[in-house]
Amino acid sequence: MKPKEGLRDTTELATKFEFNPKDGIDNPALSLAEDSEPKEASKPRFCFLKKEDGESFGFWLRQEVGKSGHIVWQVTPGGLAHRRGLRNGDRILEVNGVDVDTMEHHRVVWKIKSSGKQVSLTILDGHAYELAKALGRDLVPLLPAHKRPQLFCITKDSSGFGISVSAPEGVKGTFRLSVPRDGTAYKSGVPDGSWLLELNGASVERWTSAQLNKKLRHSSNPMGLLVIDSESQAFYRQHGIKVTATIADASLVPFQVRKLYMRRSPEGYGFLLKEEKCSSGKTGQFLREVDRGLPAEKAGMRDGDRLLAVNGEITEDLDHQEVVLHIRADSSQVTLLVIDKEGSTFYDSVGLSPLLFYDEVDLPKGPRVPHDDSSFSNTLQKSSHPTLMSSPCPPSQGSCRNQPPLQQPNNGLSTLAEKGQDGLSQAF
Numbered sequence: 001m002k003p004k005e006g007l008r009d010t011t012e013l014a015t016k017f018e019f020n021p022k023d024g025i026d027n028p029a030l031s032l033a034e035d036s037e038p039k040e041a042s043k044p045r046f047c048f049l050k051k052e053d054g055e056s057f058g059f060w061l062r063q064e065v066g067k068s069g070h071i072v073w074q075v076t077p078g079g080l081a082h083r084r085g086l087r088n089g090d091r092i093l094e095v096n097g098v099d100v101d102t103m104e105h106h107r108v109v110w111k112i113k114s115s116g117k118q119v120s121l122t123i124l125d126g127h128a129y130e131l132a133k134a135l136g137r138d139l140v141p142l143l144p145a146h147k148r149p150q151l152f153c154i155t156k157d158s159s160g161f162g163i164s165v166s167a168p169e170g171v172k173g174t175f176r177l178s179v180p181r182d183g184t185a186y187k188s189g190v191p192d193g194s195w196l197l198e199l200n201g202a203s204v205e206r207w208t209s210a211q212l213n214k215k216l217r218h219s220s221n222p223m224g225l226l227v228i229d230s231e232s233q234a235f236y237r238q239h240g241i242k243v244t245a246t247i248a249d250a251s252l253v254p255f256q257v258r259k260l261y262m263r264r265s266p267e268g269y270g271f272l273l274k275e276e277k278c279s280s281g282k283t284g285q286f287l288r289e290v291d292r293g294l295p296a297e298k299a300g301m302r303d304g305d306r307l308l309a310v311n312g313e314i315t316e317d318l319d320h321q322e323v324v325l326h327i328r329a330d331s332s333q334v335t336l337l338v339i340d341k342e343g344s345t346f347y348d349s350v351g352l353s354p355l356l357f358y359d360e361v362d363l364p365k366g367p368r369v370p371h372d373d374s375s376f377s378n379t380l381q382k383s384s385h386p387t388l389m390s391s392p393c394p395p396s397q398g399s400c401r402n403q404p405p406l407q408q409p410n411n412g413l414s415t416l417a418e419k420g421q422d423g424l425s426q427a428f
Contacts, residue, residue: 042128044093044142047084048242050118057081057119057428061092061112063105068133070100070108072123074427089126093139096120096356097148097247101139107359109426113314114355120247146235149197149228151248153255153346154188156221161185163225165196165212173205175212177227189252190225195233197243198226201351224350245350250357255343257308257358260336262295269334270294271301273327275320278306280348285315285323287338301336306344308355309337316353 049057058079062071069091075082093101095111096119112119122143124132132139154161162183165175179185179192186192196204199215200223207215216223226245228236236243262269270291278284285307290297309315310326311334318326327334339347339354347354 042125045085045123046239046241047081047086047121047123048118048244049080049084049121051080052117055080059086059428061109061426061428069129070105071126086121086123087125090123091126091129092121093124093143094120094122099140099143110312112428114353114358115246116353116356118244118246120241120244147229147232148247148249149226149232149243149245150189150191150194151245151250151253151350152185152188152190152225152227153253154185154190154223154225156219156223157184159183161216161219161223162187163190165209165216167209167212172208175204175209185225190227191229194227194229196225197228198224198245198350200224200349201245220349222346224346226350245352246356253346253357255339255346255354257337257339257354258300259360260296260299260301260338261333262299262336263333264331265295267291267294269296271296273307273320273324278348279345280351284344285320301338302340304341305338306341307336307338308353311335314355316355
């Protein structure tokens with residue numbers, strides 16, 4: 001039989017190459033080429049997640065033995081994270097504009113948990129990440145250099161807030177700030193010529209000049225401003241990143257979260273925990289009746305401080321009895337994160353948790369896959385809590401003076417955290 005026309009012996013088409021031990025493998029088909037991953041996959045992606053009440057972000061964050069990075073895992077099909085483009089195996093490089101790739105895993109968990117209902121993530125495809133690590137590449141150059149927006153707290157004096165605003169005629173949402181040197185805005189650090197993004201937590205994107213001026217005249221005191229410079233604004237627009245206060249630099253805001261470490265005395269800690277209304281209208285846990293000379297006062301507690309976290313567990317969304325339980329779980333010591341009344345009021349006015357800008361979380365250190373399971377629980381299941389009905393504290397207040405410690409919470413994991421031999425996962 002004659003061979004069909006147009007067909008050639010495939011041996012003639014084979015690429016011939018020789019292996020030279022000095023040069024290594026010189027067959028490009030077998031080399032680890034830079035273009036082995038699609039170009040788009042090798043670039044970071046920017047994802048903004050904002051959840052509603054009762055909704056989750058829809059993914060787990062995982063750390064695995066023998067693998068680098070903070071791994072996106074168990075992305076809920078059709079969930080918020082999935083709709084925003086997160087996929088199983090992706091690595092998180094930044095949380096709210098902060099580089100977290102080499103950060104301890106529990107701190108990354110904290111950053112996402114303390115972000116509240118919205119978080120901004122910089123993501124890299126898992127295969128591209130592993131390839132970069134295998135080749136010893138530095139991932140920092142993949143993250144374009146830019147400045148974050150800045151959050152400011154401005155107090156009104158007899159001459160006002162110390163700013164004036166200009167805007168193009170007929171254009172909504174574009175406002176440039178003039179900051180005279182003798183005004184309170186300048187003293188607070190607001191850069192002259194910066195662009196206004198938010199006023200007291202509300203976006204100005206759809207506001208007219210008349211609307212903004214009215215808002216300024218009736219603003220609370222102090223006032224919260226989120227601003228950005230022209231170059232950074234262009235960067236965020238180019239990359240399609242939604243700019244909110246969650247990614248802000250708040251280093252010039254005068255209110256700081258304080259950490260109080262206390263060892264229990266025979267008389268107790270010496271304060272009263274009360275559930276009260278916050279300036280936002282929501283309920284919060286406040287510290288009252290601080291006894292002189294007892295551990296609470298010695299640790300720096302002040303009457304009216306708002307409680308934010310107990311032993312590394314965020315308590316802002318826990319009810320009063322759950323918070324009392326966490327404080328009394330250890331019979332000998334406790335660590336609290338608090339902010340003063342003025343700071344609580346300011347952060348309520350801008351719609352943010354003060355913990356968003358707090359990094360010195362008191363969580364276990366050591367291995368990248370820790371042994372302390374309970375420290376990674378997002379919220380403990382109510383079913384694992386012992387009843388508090390036997391407590392002499394009224395429902396709206398809990399005394400931490402000389403009450404006996406309550407039963408310690410179940411040390412098992414909540415349904416929102418899992419630990420296995422190959423790693424540890426946390427649900428969001």
